Amino acid sequence: MASVGTYLNFDGNAEEVMTFYAGVFDTQIMSIMRYGDFQMEGAESGPEMSDEAKAKIMNSQMLIFGDYLLQASDHLAEFGGPLVQGNNTAIVLMTDSTAETDRLFALLSDGGTVRFAPANAGFGYFADFTDKFGTNWMFYNTLEG
């Protein structure tokens, strides 16, 4: 079945980030692959990767909210230049209740930058923040009754 997920790049702390997210979302990291685990076909003649780079995360995966695939890796500047943590993309979480939004917000925004703490924003119950690792999140619940 067709699906959509989100892929996040970090500057060397992807494992710490994914461990944090697994705790927040009460889920497990399904897989971790490091750059050192990966042997490019015919790459024997290529430049040797540093031990530091080998230990970095090439891919890590988890499911949040049951079936949403969240992946992360460490960005290596040699592939595609420096990492730029933008604010043009956010992950929006629609929970089952405002109480659940409050609970997850407290966990996920800890140490981050809150732009809008959970509150009735007119169009719904809403929150907007950047977590301590630079990922942008929003919460949104429709207001009923």
Added chain:
Amino acid sequence: MAGQVQTYLTFTGRAEEALNFYAGVFGSNIESIMRWGDMPTAEGDAPMPDEVKNLVMNSQVLILGGHPVMIADMPDAALDEAFEPVVVGNNVTIVLSPASRTEADELFAALSADGKVRMPMAEMFWGDYYGELTDKFGVRWMIDTPAKK
């Protein structure tokens, strides 16, 4: 823990163009669109410049598998310090997992029009059919399907 995940994209004036582009690529309808000028104003608010009024404040389009993408414009930060400058990053990528390689090729071709192909669709070492691109609006996409045809 149940719930739904959506994606929010912020642009600096091209939101409506992007909205129409994605609706075309994914063969879907624009679910809603609200402009900055539609916002209720309170007495004493500074008048909103005309170039801001027509910008998209919030809109929604459904992409692959019905995933909702919200799209908005952030007005120029020079107009009002409340408008946070938009930084286009390379830290977030939307991953599409279509059900077939044919659909993967079609989506890749449509999304990469006038954009930048970072990795053309090809079978990868982990067995999936995979490609990467940045579209003409600066949004990053990966297309990854385990399907064999």
